Amino acid sequence: xxxxxxxxxxxxxxxxxxxxxxxxxxxxFVAEGRKMFLEAPVEWVKxxxxxxxxxxxxxxxxxxxxxxxxxxxxxxxxxxxxxxxRLNETGYEIVSDxxxxxxxxxxxxxxxxxxxxxxxxxLEELIKGEQTxxxxxxxxxxxxxLGTMVRTGEGAGITGVIMNQTTVDLFNPxxxxxxxxxxxxxxxxxxxxxxxxISSLKEQQVNVYAAHLKGTxxxxxxxxxxxxxxxxxxxxxxxxxxxxxxxxxxxxxPMQGQVESLNAAISASLLMYETGRQxxx
Amino acid sequence: xxxxxxxxxxxxxxxxxxxxxxxxxxxxFVAEGRKMFLEAPVEWVKxxxxxxxxxxxxxxxxxxxxxxxxxxxxxxxxxxxxxxxRLNETGYEIVSDxxxxxxxxxxxxxxxxxxxxxxxxxLEELIKGEQTxxxxxxxxxxxxxLGTMVRTGEGAGITGVIMNQTTVDLFNPxxxxxxxxxxxxxxxxxxxxxxxxISSLKEQQVNVYAAHLKGTxxxxxxxxxxxxxxxxxxxxxxxxxxxxxxxxxxxxxPMQGQVESLNAAISASLLMYETGRQxxx
Numbered sequence: 186x187x188x189x190x191x192x193x194x195x196x197x198x199x200x201x202x203x204x205x206x207x208x209x210x211x212x213x214f215v216a217e218g219r220k221m222f223l224e225a226p227v228e229w230v231k232x233x234x235x236x237x238x239x240x241x242x243x244x245x246x247x248x249x250x251x252x253x254x255x256x257x258x259x260x261x262x263x264x265x266x267x268x269x270x271r272l273n274e275t276g277y278e279i280v281s282d283x284x285x286x287x288x289x290x291x292x293x294x295x296x297x298x299x300x301x302x303x304x305x306x307x308l309e310e311l312i313k314g315e316q317t318x319x320x321x322x323x324x325x326x327x328x329x330x331l332g333t334m335v336r337t338g339e340g341a342g343i344t345g346v347i348m349n350q351t352t353v354d355l356f357n358p359x360x361x362x363x364x365x366x367x368x369x370x371x372x373x374x375x376x377x378x379x380x381x382x383i384s385s386l387k388e389q390q391v392n393v394y395a396a397h398l399k400g401t402x403x404x405x406x407x408x409x410x411x412x413x414x415x416x417x418x419x420x421x422x423x424x425x426x427x428x429x430x431x432x433x434x435x436x437x438x439p440m441q442g443q444v445e446s447l448n449a450a451i452s453a454s455l456l457m458y459e460t461g462r463q464x465x466x
Numbered sequence: 467x468x469x470x471x472x473x474x475x476x477x478x479x480x481x482x483x484x485x486x487x488x489x490x491x492x493x494x495f496v497a498e499g500r501k502m503f504l505e506a507p508v509e510w511v512k513x514x515x516x517x518x519x520x521x522x523x524x525x526x527x528x529x530x531x532x533x534x535x536x537x538x539x540x541x542x543x544x545x546x547x548x549x550x551x552r553l554n555e556t557g558y559e560i561v562s563d564x565x566x567x568x569x570x571x572x573x574x575x576x577x578x579x580x581x582x583x584x585x586x587x588x589l590e591e592l593i594k595g596e597q598t599x600x601x602x603x604x605x606x607x608x609x610x611x612l613g614t615m616v617r618t619g620e621g622a623g624i625t626g627v628i629m630n631q632t633t634v635d636l637f638n639p640x641x642x643x644x645x646x647x648x649x650x651x652x653x654x655x656x657x658x659x660x661x662x663x664i665s666s667l668k669e670q671q672v673n674v675y676a677a678h679l680k681g682t683x684x685x686x687x688x689x690x691x692x693x694x695x696x697x698x699x700x701x702x703x704x705x706x707x708x709x710x711x712x713x714x715x716x717x718x719x720p721m722q723g724q725v726e727s728l729n730a731a732i733s734a735s736l737l738m739y740e741t742g743r744q745x746x747x
Contacts, residue, residue, distance in 0.1 A: 224724070329610075337732050340725035363729075370723055405743050439742065442651055443505070444621035447735075448644075451618050454732045455739050461720065462686050 205354040214356035224366040232300040233277040236285035239296025311345025319414035322348040332363020339367040341457035349379040400437035409460040486635040495637035505647040513581040514558040517566035520577025592626025600695035603629040613644020620648040622738035630660040681718035690741040
């Protein structure tokens with residue numbers, strides 16, 4: 186059992202949670218909580234740390250099968266049993282509660298932290314023929330916004346997220362948490378040259394839309410059944426002129442009252458779900 | 467000029483930012499930043515505090531009128547001039563920069579804080595005939611989610627927000643900031659008896675929809691051109707059975723991949739904007 190915060194593994198875990206540079210160098214990120222552990226593809230899991238008390242809960246639970254009359258308590262036990270089965274597959278280290286708490290990024294840690302291999306995708310993997318549905322992000326700064334966009338994007342059926350290098354790190358613990366597991370399933374591409382990447386998408390007949398103050402077409406008017414990509418800009422400043430100029434079409438989200446703009450994750454969600462809506466009909 | 471954090475007004479300001487109880491007792495809340503000050507109805511503004519350096523910027527700016535070639539710098543100056551004009555209308559106190567920073571709720575304070583009278587609305591003021599479009603919140607816990615729902619709601623054209631008393635305080639500084647000024651314009655009603663309030667809405671022919679796992683009807687299928695209200699539940703647990711049972715119709719937001727739920731503010735936004743979309747057509 187690890188009982189000291191000066192343990193080399195604990196020090197590295199803290200570093201991985203705080204520094205994008207360390208995550209990039211080691212090619213891994215940290216995911217916290219039962220759901221994030223259970224949904225991680227087994228072959229991506231490199232290390233798992235469980236707190237002493239959570240491990241106790243998993244092994245000492247009353248592991249009865251329950252059918253129709255499953256109580257919330259039984260639900261918890263079933264979930265913990267799944268965790269235990271998975272732990273035996275991946276291997277794990279037990280960490281004393283105090284040390285675990287000091288390493289955790291959350292106020293009420295669930296008692297499980299894992300180091301996961303970062304996935305990598307080529308741009309081509311985000312292009313899925315006529316189903317292509319992309320979110321392109323320029324310099325999004327809020328980790329919660331980014332994670333929420335990935336989560337909602339999976340729900341809406343996007344085929345990938347593209348972002349420039351000044352977008353907040355996708356593997357920031359707060360972003361990871363906000364994705365609620367979608368980070369494992371939504372392909373992404375981080376580009377040094379956002380303009381070049383957009384141009385290459387346009388050459389592949391992807392229709393690029395920008396939510397923009399200059400837009401006159403309402404967001405529900407274009408036909409998104411073809412290959413579609415949406416440009417979403419920074420929370421404070423919107424899209425840069427250079428990137429906005431690359432859009433094929435400016436669209437607007439109608440706003441009543443005195444609202445001047447919507448939150449970036451909300452705008453992105455409305456556009457992605459409008460695409461989903463059209464494609465279902 | 468106020469130069470000490472033990473000044474009685476500064477102590478009260480801190481109390482008002484931290485404690486819902488103090489806000490309730492005094493019937494006021496605190497709004498921070500230029501935009502929140504400029505959009506506040508003048509008659510609601512009770513006290514205004516400006517930092518020494520921000521006040522200097524407002525009075526010393528080069529106040530030229532600029533027409534077509536307005537630079538961002540001129541834009542800033544025009545905004546600051548508006549602030550100055552408004553300050554002369556409302557009255558203000560200057561606060562030393564250090565004291566201002568210690569009182570402010572933000573990391574980079576804009577230099578203006580104001581104490582605003584809390585608005586109050588009767589339930590009837592949220593009902594606008596066939597235009598009625600309500601968001602009904604049960605125990606929302608995240609201040610940012612709540613503020614974002616109010617902001618997006620104004621944009622989508624809702625006629626009000628109803629919430630139970632275990633929803634996070636609407637006048638929490640983080641909620642206020644997330645509303646981006648919509649708090650001044652969206653009528654709201656906080657109810658001790660959410661079930662009773664919903665029943666009273668149903669007696670007035672408001673159609674009540676709940677986004678619910680039991681829903682089979684996709685959220686874009688019902689006709690929202692009639693009086694409409696959406697029930698949105700707590701981030702972790704969803705709607706309680708008691709409240710969900712009062713809905714006329716369960717709806718679902720289709721989710722692809724392995725997504726089990728969406729963020730509460732995202733779900734609410736999709737429903738409100740779908741209503742807006744239908745009403746425009």
